[in-house]
Amino acid sequence: MNLDFSAHDAKKLLQEHNIALTVSEARELQKELGRPLTLTEATVMGIQLSEHCSYKSSKKFLKKLPTKAPQVILGPAEDSGVVEVFEENGEKYAIVLTHESHNHPSQIVPYEGAATGVGGVLRDILCMGARPVGTLDSLRFGDPQKSLQRNIASEVVRGVAGYSNPIGVPNYGGDVFFDTGFDENCLVNVTGIGVLRASELIHSYVPPQAAKEKWNFIIVGKPTDNSGFGGASFASDSFEADDDLEAKKAAVQEPNPFLERHLVASILDLFEILKAQKKYDQIACKDLGAGGVVCATVELADGSGYGADIDLEKLHTIGDFPPHVFACSETQERFCFACHPDLTDFIVDHFTRKWELGKIAENAGASCIGHVREDGQYRLQYRGETLCDSPASLITQGISYDREYTIPKLSEKKTNVQFENGEIVFS
Numbered sequence: 001m002n003l004d005f006s007a008h009d010a011k012k013l014l015q016e017h018n019i020a021l022t023v024s025e026a027r028e029l030q031k032e033l034g035r036p037l038t039l040t041e042a043t044v045m046g047i048q049l050s051e052h053c054s055y056k057s058s059k060k061f062l063k064k065l066p067t068k069a070p071q072v073i074l075g076p077a078e079d080s081g082v083v084e085v086f087e088e089n090g091e092k093y094a095i096v097l098t099h100e101s102h103n104h105p106s107q108i109v110p111y112e113g114a115a116t117g118v119g120g121v122l123r124d125i126l127c128m129g130a131r132p133v134g135t136l137d138s139l140r141f142g143d144p145q146k147s148l149q150r151n152i153a154s155e156v157v158r159g160v161a162g163y164s165n166p167i168g169v170p171n172y173g174g175d176v177f178f179d180t181g182f183d184e185n186c187l188v189n190v191t192g193i194g195v196l197r198a199s200e201l202i203h204s205y206v207p208p209q210a211a212k213e214k215w216n217f218i219i220v221g222k223p224t225d226n227s228g229f230g231g232a233s234f235a236s237d238s239f240e241a242d243d244d245l246e247a248k249k250a251a252v253q254e255p256n257p258f259l260e261r262h263l264v265a266s267i268l269d270l271f272e273i274l275k276a277q278k279k280y281d282q283i284a285c286k287d288l289g290a291g292g293v294v295c296a297t298v299e300l301a302d303g304s305g306y307g308a309d310i311d312l313e314k315l316h317t318i319g320d321f322p323p324h325v326f327a328c329s330e331t332q333e334r335f336c337f338a339c340h341p342d343l344t345d346f347i348v349d350h351f352t353r354k355w356e357l358g359k360i361a362e363n364a365g366a367s368c369i370g371h372v373r374e375d376g377q378y379r380l381q382y383r384g385e386t387l388c389d390s391p392a393s394l395i396t397q398g399i400s401y402d403r404e405y406t407i408p409k410l411s412e413k414k415t416n417v418q419f420e421n422g423e424i425v426f427s
Helices: 010-016 023-033 039-048 103-108 110-126 147-167 231-236 245-251 257-276 292-302 323-328 341-354 392-397
Strands: 072-074 081-088 091-101 131-141 171-178 187-197 216-221 283-287 307-311 334-339 365-373 377-382 385-391 417-420 423-426
Touching: 010 023, 023 039, 023 392, 039 292, 039 323, 039 385, 039 392, 091 110, 103 110, 103 147, 103 187, 110 131, 110 147, 110 187, 110 257, 110 283, 131 147, 147 171, 147 257, 216 257, 216 292, 216 341, 257 341, 283 292, 292 307, 292 323, 292 334, 292 365, 292 377, 292 392, 323 377, 323 385, 334 341, 341 365, 377 392, 385 392
Parallel strands: 131 171, 307 377
Antiparallel strands: 072 081, 081 091, 091 187, 131 187, 216 334, 216 365, 283 334, 307 365, 377 385, 417 423
């Protein structure tokens, strides 16, 4: 299906297909491609060029933050940052840090919203080659004297525990504040911590030789369904009084911490095998978070200026959904490996036969779905039909803003909070 946004009913077209682009954005992207967008291209662009994925409005401000220091091995460029802790016998030992917010999901589905936030940061840690060792949470909730706010706070805490405990990764702590300003939208920020030898760092982009060697893309983990479809766009939006919250709940992912525990063990095992075989430098890895299959594959390729050929028909799935849903769903507990073609069959067998992912979750497994291409073009097909044919850089960097802003002046207000007989008392 092609969508022509040059027509006068472009806004209606965007709303009809739940595409998170403005009319001007859709028309500019159409101009760049020189033709109408396919439904999949429009969906992909709406997700990948959302604030959540591309930081199209905030990246100019984020770049002003200090990110370089002698102990910083890797700043905010990939799935996680890496900071040196000490050096011994010429080897640098580091902690790996990542951060994720699950604010909107936690407001409307508190348990699942918080749980999937924990799962996401642990995958971000693991795909850098590190062993996850802990999480921290910074939480902001509304007025605790209101029953809805107490329920949100309670379910968020349960969600964090409900994911961390089955995996066996402790929650070290964090902080929590209550204020009526968070009644309409809580803040649930999760930080993941891992440990790593700096020489064993895995990158979230393919190396320079990947195009000529035609490195493959392998999706590992839960079968792709429609869970979390549109979650990145939803996270980039704001709540409105007339929102259909029941419909928005469909954008919240479904957690399976027991499968993730199995994935952590199987991936750490794979790392040790590849180190022993001296093939550890023949892989790259990304967590499949916001944007799903397209997000992971296009970012792995475009990180080195390349493109990709992806065939969705080769993806392990569950359920009967349109191909643009399979392309962009945020189904949890999945990773994307890019690897030298000599390793492809070994990696697929490692997860499907040795670690038998399909026995942990229905249809879970590992699928080789495509390869890196040198010309920078990202092509996605399904059952012989081309769904997307775009420069990879347009998908990852096609929109940016330099918005005007003002800094509000706020009056200081202090509230003392005490606990008496198990109740919160304000003074």
